[in-house]
Amino acid sequence: MGGDESIVQAARVSYGRGTKTVSEDRNLIRYLMRHCHTSPFEMVEYKFHIKLPIFVARQWIRHRTANVNEYSGRYSVMPDEFYVPSPEDVRTQSKTNKQGRSDEPIPEEIANEFIQDLQETQNLLYEKYNNYLSKEIARELARINLPLSTYTEWYWKIDLHNLFHFLELRLHPTAQYEIREYAKIIAQIVKETCPIAYQAFEDYRLNSVTFSAVELKILKNMIQYKLPTFEEMLEMGLTKREVEEFFTKISFINNFK
Ligand SMILES: Cc1cc2nc3c(=O)[nH]c(=O)nc-3n(C[C@H](O)[C@H](O)[C@H](O)COP(=O)(O)OP(=O)(O)OC[C@H]3O[C@@H](n4cnc5c(N)ncnc54)[C@H](O)[C@@H]3O)c2cc1C
Structure with missing residues (x-):
């Protein structure tokens, strides 16, 4: 529901109607993203119908700012569908990241x-599950030994601000490969439906870093003050406002005690 235009429309309530050219809309969205004016991004909502293995669902459900309705293994028979990784995705334990491969x-x-x-265990456990059902054991009990690789499905509704938070965490290389693959597809959908907001998200959040106080001290010692001129920075793609903000950040490093 909505798109880039809904973000702009909501923001103009607080910033006044004023001009409405495409480049001004773009600058407004990028300004909002840079300065964490997040509520206009909440005006866009997405609803996905997702089929996913239970172990991915356990990670996904930790994102509390979405609305979820999941398939019920108490009400319905669980499907005979299980996730199996491709041979090339079976890797050794990472030595640098204790949680990853x-x-x-x-x-x-x-x-x-x-x-x-x-596959053998999945087949065996599903056979046993079917056997329990045939003996009239309640579905809510029969299912409890099914593996985490069993597929479930749900409707998942979330606004764009919280979806960006989800994407930032789940597109990160330290997120598990399987949830990252879902995040990549969702990112592609957002890119197509809110191209300006997604570009701003990539520029100011996904591909940006923050520095700690100590790191700023180190940077202060490192920086060579050979800055491009104002005009050169405009040619590099910054807006006038971004150049001014950049100078403010640089002076912050310079004045850092
Ligand atoms: C790489 C990776 C590894 C992880 N490893 C583990 C692990 O080992 N164990 C584990 O348990 N979890 C783990 N997690 C899950 C992680 O701790 C978060 O629970 C998850 O990423 C959701 O983040 P969130 O709470 O910021 O998101 P959301 O639930 O979407 O919340 C968004 C923001 O809203 C606010 N918020 C939402 N609900 C509340 C609330 N009830 N009270 C206060 N503030 C709220 C918070 O500011 C929060 O940052 C991991 C996540 C990642 C990405």
């Missing part, structure tokens, strides 16, 4: 053994 491939025979084992 490395880029190191695992020997092919171990990857294949793992995948085959997953």
Whole structure:
């Protein structure tokens, strides 16, 4: 529901109607993103119908600012559908990130053994599940031993401000590969439906970094004051306002005690 124009429309309530050219709308959205004026982004809403393995759903559900309605394993029979990673996605434990996998491939025979084992267990557990159901054991109990790789589905509704927060966390290389793949598809949808806001998100949040106080001290020592001129910065793609804000940031580093 909505798009870039809904963000602009909401913002103009607080900033006045004024001008309305495309470039001014773009500058306004980018200004809002830079300065964390987040509420206009809440005017855009997305509703997704998502099918996902339960282990991905457990990570996803931690994002509390969405509305969710999930398939019920108490009410309905769980589907005979399980996630199995591709052999190239079976990797060793990362040595640098305790929560993640490395880029190191695992020997092919171990990857294949793992995948085959997953499939055998999934089939066995589903067979047992069906058997419990046939003996009239309640669905809510019969399902409790199904694996985390079982697919579930849900409707997930969220506004753009909170979706950007989700994307920032789940597009990050430290997020688990499987949830990152979903985040990439959602990012593509946002890019197509709110192109200006998504570009601002990429520029000011996703691909930006913040510096701590100590890091600023280090930067202060490092910076060579060979700044491009005002005009050169405009040619590099900054707006006048961004150049002014950049000078303010630079002077902040310079005055940092
Ligand atoms: C790489 C990675 C690893 C993780 N590892 C773990 C782990 O090992 N164990 C684990 O338990 N979790 C883990 N998490 C989940 C993480 O701690 C967060 O719960 C999750 O990312 C959702 O973030 P959030 O709370 O900011 O988002 P949301 O729930 O969408 O909330 C957005 C913001 O709204 C505010 N907010 C929302 N609800 C409340 C509330 N009830 N009270 C106060 N403020 C609220 C907060 O400011 C919050 O930042 C991991 C997440 C990532 C990305």
